[in-house]
Amino acid sequence: MVSGGQASPSWQPQQQDSRLEVLRGCTSFACLGAAHALPHSPGERFNFPHFFILGFGKSATMSLAAYLGAHPQAVNPTPKEPWFFTRHGDCIHPNSSALWGCDQQAQQRYLVGTLHLDVVVASGLTRAAFEASPDYILASAAVVAGIWRELPWLKVVVSMRDPISQKMSAIVHWGAAALMYVVNSLYDRHPPSPFCAQFENLTANPAAVLADLKRFVGLDPALAPGELPRVNIRKSKYRADGWPMKRREYEHILSLA
């Protein structure tokens, strides 16, 4: 067993340990790693955490997170956007040349308080914890490598949108056309490859894209909510009738795209 949830690098799972037993009480990524080195027992369905949703701004990321979060097998994070690896986990230590790692107490808060490890363990790994922090998609190579080092089993969902309409939406919502980068190749390189939810396909044919998405993350399609919600809809809040775009505005968007 892992004492206090702290798996030391030399710790080796005993034959009688099950993944679930090791996970119970884990308070560190090292402990999660030790648990995931053990095979699933029959009936266990998910890893912990199981997937991240990484969306480019204005690509229906919040609707996707709401859709998957409404699935009875999903466990929603608290808060919805934890920003753990980039802001709140004390993961990047300035003035240090060592590999980054996240603060130990912050890891515990994240695994237990944010991702609800106890709920997932109580379900016998039949529920999937996830999170959706928008800025992970733009994180530095060091942060992305760190995420993979700590959670190599993670499944990644990326939402994307045609850059022109993405920027128009950003101008309406935020007053500025946010830059959009290509998916960090480090996400791309790590198996399994991310699932790309392309906004135009998703909104034109939600049933087909959502069916593929549920297959990818392993949530039971029979239990899924019926429809993709409409979160952050421009028409309900902002400039419902659009605005006469100036040529220089359009050229600016084109230059960003």
Ligand SMILES: Nc1ncnc2c1ncn2[C@@H]1O[C@H](COP(=O)(O)OS(=O)(=O)O)[C@@H](OP(=O)(O)O)[C@H]1O
């Ligand atoms: N179900 C559905 N159908 C059609 N369109 C949808 C849907 N859900 C979200 N959206 C559109 O996605 C835009 C908001 O995206 P995000 O939630 O990713 O925005 S944010 O970056 O998190 O603020 C925003 O785009 P615009 O309306 O073009 O501004 C939403 O309208």
